[in-house]
Amino acid sequence: MEYEFTVNGVPETIAMERKGEKILVRRGDRTLEAEVRVISSNAFSLLVGGRSCLAIVARDKDKKYVWLSGRTCVIQSGKEDQRLTERGDDRALNGKSLVTAPMPGKVVKVNVAEGEAVRKNQTLAIVEAMKMENEIKSPLEGFVKKIHVSAGDLVDSEKPLLELEAKT
C-alpha cells in the first residue's frame, strides 16, 4: 500500500507491506525491513536489523509530528500543499509579497505607511509574543501596497500583516 506525505515541502512516497512478522518499507529504490510492535495507538517499537528504534507520532489535523530515536520532524499527509509554493519568497519573485506574522502575537507598532517605499530588510512592523519584540523585516525592495493591521491588534500565525510590491 502506498502512502503519500510531504516533508519540508518535499513530496515523499513510501510503500509499506507486511511480510510475516515484519513490515517492508520501500522508499525510492531502497527497501527496509522492520519488525513492529505497537506500544500504544501512537507509539511503535521498530527493530531494524537488530537495531531498536522507538517512534512516537502525534497528529494535529493534516500534520503528523514524528519523534524517532531522538529526532523530530513534521510530516504532512498527502502531496505537497499548493499553499507552500505560493508562500514567501516565491511571491516576492513575482513582484508581490504578502508579509505574514511569523507567530501568534500582538502588533506593537507598524513602522511604515501605505505607499511608502521600503528597502530590503527594513523593519516593517514589530510583533510581540511571549514578551519578546520581533522585528518583521521587508523581504524585498519596493513599496507598501496595503496594510492589514494596526498597533494593538492580536494576530495569528501566518495572518497577513501587509502587502508589498517589488520595485520594477
Add this chain to the structure above:
Amino acid sequence: MFKKILIANRGEIACRIIRACREMGIVSLAVYSEADRAALHVQLADEADCIGPPAAAESYLNMDRIIETARRSGAEAIHPGYGFLAENPEFARRCESAGIVFIGPNSRALELVGDKVRARQTMEKSGIPIIPGMKHVSSDLDEYAAEARKIGYPVMIKASAGGGGKGMRIINSEDDLRPGLEAGRREAKAAFGDKAVYLEKYIEDPRHVEFQVLADNYGHIVHLFERECSIQRRHQKIVEETPSQALTPELRRKMGETAKKVLEVAGYNNAGTVEFLLDRDKTFYFLEVNARLQVEHPVTELTTGVDLVHQQIRVAAGEKLSLKQEDLAQRGHAVECRIYAEDPGRNFLPSSGKILFLREPRGPGVRHDGGIYSGWEVPIYYDPILAKLIVWAETRDSACARMGAALDDYVILGISTSIPFLKEVIAHPEFRAGNTNTGFIKKHFENWREKEGPDEWLTLALAAAALEDLSPSQKPAQAAGTAEAVASPWQLLGRWRIGEKA
C-alpha cells in the same frame, strides 16, 4: 513556620515552589490568569485563585489583586518566583505593610539592588569593580546619545528594573540608538512595569559567572559557589553549569567573598545571585544582583546538596541560617538546559500552540523541572520557557554526556522547541573543551538549521506516520471496543495483505 504560601507566578517555577511547600507541610495557593486556568501549577497546588485577564499587567503583575487574594485566603507569605513581581520593591513594601511576608529580600535592599543604576553607584563606592557606563537614567534621549559617545560604541542598553535579557540591546552606532532605546523601553515597561534604561560599555565576549548567595535576617551570609551562564541567545541564558571551567580555587574564593560583600553592603537578606562578567584576562566586574531565586538555581542544588527554595522559605520565616561557609563544598558537576517554546532554526522565534505529546527524560542524575503536560496549549502572553532539564554527574565530561543522552530521550511534539539546538551546543567540541563565552552561539551557531537526518531515518519516520494512519484511535468506529486490547500490530495491519495495491 508559615501555614500557607501564595505563589505569585506560573509555569515551571510555580510548580517548583509548590512542591517545596508540599514537602514542608505548607499549604500552597496558586494564582492564575484567565489564560492559565488549565496550567500545570493550578493543578499541582492545594488551592488556586484567578487574578485577572491574560495580559500579565492585569494578572501576574497586579499587586493589589495578589495581595488581596493572599489576605482573603489567609496566606501569611508570598513567594514571587522569578520575573513578574519578584524584584519589584513596591510589591515587597506593600506586602510588608499588609503584614504579609515577601519571600525575598527586604524592600530597601530590593530597591537598592533592583535599581541597577543605584546599585552601580553604591557598589563602586564600596570598592567593588563595576563596568564603565551610566550611573543614572534620563528621560532625555539626547542625553543618552551624549553618554554613549562618552562611553564609546558599542554600548549596551539595559533595563534599570530587571534582567533576563528584557529591554537589553547592543548598539553599535548612534543611528541605532534611538530605535534601540524606544524598543528597550517598551520591553522593559512590558516586562517590569518600569521603562527606565541605562547604558554601559559593551564588553565583548566575556564569560558570565554568577555566585549564589544566601543571607538570613541576622546578618549571616554564605555563598554557594558559582554558576557559569555564558551560553546565551538574545542575552538570555540557555545553558548553565557549575563549577565554571574558568575559575581557579583562588579566583573562586575572591569572587565568592566579593559576592558576600555585595549583599552585606546592600543590607540584603534571603537568596540572591551576584552576577559578574569575567573578561579574557580574568578580571571580574560586578554586573548586578538578581534579587530572586534564579532560573538556573537547580545546578547549585545538585552540586551543594542545598535546597534553595526550602532555605528561602526558612529564612523568610525568621529562622537562622544553619549553613556555614566552611561546611559548603561543590561535589561533581551539574548542567542545565532551558527548554523554550521557540524555533531555533528561525532565529529563536517564539512558537506557541498545543503540546500534543510530552515524554520527559528519566534516569540516574536527571532532573526535570517542568510546567507543561501533553495536551496543554502554550499561551502567547508569557515568557516561552517550558521546562528545565538538569543533570548531575561526577565530572563535567560525564555530565555533558548525560545531558546529551537526556536531550535525545526528550520528546515534545506539536510545537518547536530548543531541544535539537541544545543537543548540538552540548555536543560541540568547543563547549566540551570548556571554551565558552557569551559570544559562543553567535560564533558557532549563527544561522543554525537542523541538519537533515540520515536517509534511513526519514524512511522509518514515514513508516511510523503510515503506521499511525492505521492506528485504531484514528478509526472512531473501532476505537470504542478495541483500543484497550491492542497488543499485536497485526490487528492494525491485518486489513491489508501482501502485495495488495493501494
